Amino acid sequence: MLATFLIGLREGLEAALVVGILVAYLTRLDRRDVLPRLWVGVGLAIALALAIGAIFTFGAYALTFEAQELIGGLLSLLAVAMVTWMIFWMQRSARTMKRSLEGGIDRALATGGLWGIVVIGFVSVAREGVETTLLLWAMVQDFGDAPTALLGAVLGILAAVVLGWLLARGMVRLDLRVFFTWTGAFLVVVAAGVLAYAIHDLQEAGALPGPFGPMAPIDPATGAVAVGWAGFPFGWAFDLSAVIPPGSALAALLQATIGFMPVMSWLQVISWAVYVAVVGIFWARGIRRPSPTASSPASVPSQQGAS
Template structure:
């Protein structure tokens, strides 16, 4: 539930920021008459996300066991790819997000009314589909479906409240730090989903090695224990993974975490350089200090 709450909160905040920027920009342009088209696109995106969630929940029941496992494994890997891309994209484009959205809105206004609907749908639809896929993959990997869905809904509702508070100036929230730490947390959640997806493909005989665990941690984490249930619900932990699952988890973390930390380091250096350049420019444009007057010696004779 915690994992799906965080994904709902993170994706909801991203969508809330996008909507807030677009709505505020239309207001600044004096084109509030276009808000209806923008909201129509946002509503369309929400409907598509709900449709994807419903299809993932109810669609596989008409399939054979092997087909269900292949679908589940494939979609889990797709969910990991989307969440990973989202994490890195937000980390590298967060600073220029507002500028990019304003440029997209200018282009949409110049084209047609449908372009504004499409912009609203695409801007929010990505987060909606990512949320649907990741929540489904998390629930399929061992989390209780009801709790997983409830966690995502609570996360989205929390994001709505925070986004509204930010837009009204009632909430001061360090979004950069939030996205940084949740991004790192979600990398480990995604690693568990990836391992689960590999296990599904092994059960379907697409990848060999199912039924031969690499090791067993049942002595440390007994099946049915409360902490085993928590680990399975958040990180898709399994006490007896196969070698393919171990390699997938370790390989993903070993590649993704260093790249993520490197991106954060470069972003920090870029901000420091920009701040230093701004300070230098301000100092260069400042008027010179008036020269101090030397005291005139007084002749006492």
């Protein structure tokens, strides 16, 4: 619940800030007449995210186990790619987000294309919605406890909506640069865990060599798949299930926060380590870059001040 709550909070707050900027700017321009079209776009984006989640959830029931694992692994890889892109997109674009959104509104109003407001609302929210759906679906498949994971996500999104409203009204202040920086670091680790589980799914489906396939090294003493260096590269890297039971609260906490599982293959461990090292280095470089003087998402306009 903690991991999905934080994901729902971060992604929901991104969407809430975008909507808050758009609503405040239209209010300042005294164009409240086009606000319903903006809300239509937001509603369509939410519906798209829910529809994608339903298709992934219920469409998998008609598939074989191998097909489910293959699709699950590929969708998890897609989720990792989208999250990685979003982390660096926020680093590059967050400081100019407000100006870009207001520019889009100006162009739509100037050309008379009022349905462009619908498109702006849809695109602005759909990006976070689809990304959140993919990431949460992958994590639910990973954790195996759908009700708790989804409850955490819903609570996070609700908290984001409330926080976004309070920010837009000027009733609370939050250093959004710090918030998105450190939640970005958290998402790097979460995405690494999703990547590791995607490798697990693909190994179970037979798309990648691993402990479940014919290339797995066998321990001659036990007849089981080898563990440790003897299992390199397609066996188990470690098996700590005797110390940390897979179904225990500690195992769930470690899996939700750092992507650790009591039993992991070598390909899982290597992919996790490489992802954290490479993406973490680029993330650290991004936060050390000097900040330009452009507007930041922390300067969300207050509707009270605007009107």
